[in-house]
Amino acid sequence: MGGRAEGRPDARKARRVVVAGCGGMANAWVDYTMERDGVEIVGLMDIVPASAQAMAERHGLSCPVFTDLEQAIRETAADLVFDVTIPAAHHATVTTALSLGCDVLGEKPMAESMEQARDMVATAARFGRTYAVMQNRRYLRDIRRFAHLVRDGAIGANGFLNADFFLGPHFGGFRDLMDSPLVLDMTIHTFDQARLISGTDAVAVYCHEFNPAGSWYRGNASAVCIFEMSDGSVFCYRGSWCANGAPTSWESSWRAVGSRGTAIWDGQRTPWADVVKEPEDDGFLRGCVRVEAPEPVDGPAGPEREHHAGCLDAMFAALAEGRKPETDCTDNLRSMEMVFGAIRSARERRRIEL
Secondary structure, three states: OOOOOOOOOOOOOOEEEEEEOOOOOHHHHHHHHHHOOOEEEEEEEOOOHHHHHHHHHHHOOOOOEEOOHHHHHHHHOOOEEEEOOOHHHHHHHHHHHHHOOOEEEEOOOOOOOHHHHHHHHHHHHHHOOOEEEOOHHHOOHHHHHHHHHHHOOOOOOEEEEEEEEEOOOOOOHHHHHOOOHHHHHHHHHHHHHHHHHHOOOEEEEEEEEEOOOOOOOOOOOEEEEEEEEOOOOEEEEEEEOOOOOOOOOOOOEEEEEEOOEEEEEOOOOOOEEEEEOOOOOOOOOOOEEEEEOOOOOOHHHOOOOOHHHHHHHHHHHHHHHOOOOOOEHHHHHHHHHHHHHHHHHHHHOOOEEO
């Protein structure tokens, strides 16, 4: 397939968007776009025509609907594609859009294999386009505050980062049939959060993946993962998507243990830390003082808006300024390595170097 046009779109002109995939998640993308100046939805694409038509009617859109992405891009002269398809379709959707001259903003996870994810990154580079991934949990004021406690010395050198994720959602649909629904579809969020919080990348992993009694998933809906990080610290993940009762938040419950104290964030309330008193006493258990997380500021340390809107704001700002977004595919690849490394470790029952 050849490119639709030479050069990058003029950032001053309205971006012409085709939304690929018109399931439930696409509503958040469409709602955002309809409130944003300088962006126009020019086409809706879904392999089920009724889904695209229903999306158009739900949001009062008069744009055409399609079942083929290449046709949609060519007939609408789109220069931007939102990939809100299921994970199995991400690779074909993204590479098609990039090769036709479009930038792509897409849902996580990037792909269903590491080979596909690397090919998507290479395709973006080959055509000189941007492909950024929705990592909306980076765009929470409190996760930025927690990251400050961990990374800026409040608890000393980070040695042990922990995340607990226990929820019992009954999705129905494709997740119920996946081999690794939790690790492939959900841990990308938590693993990406761990990279943000610690400021490090994973270098090795050991994962035990399993499907406990009472699970309504066909595949493994629970996992324990131990990651060795690039600074010598350890990140431990415990999670389940079939855990009824006493749920954590969707953002997970976090504990970071440093050389001078411990930082806590339950994913809902303001993070805080217990830090060893100065001067340090010599008791059996050292006395600590509570330290509140710093106030977030606009920009990388604290988005003006949160969740999907915050991530999309950052993506569009990067497109307008001609730079890579924070969640560009080249960075997100490091989070995907954690996901597929964990899956491989579980299947081979051994430690995997990343």
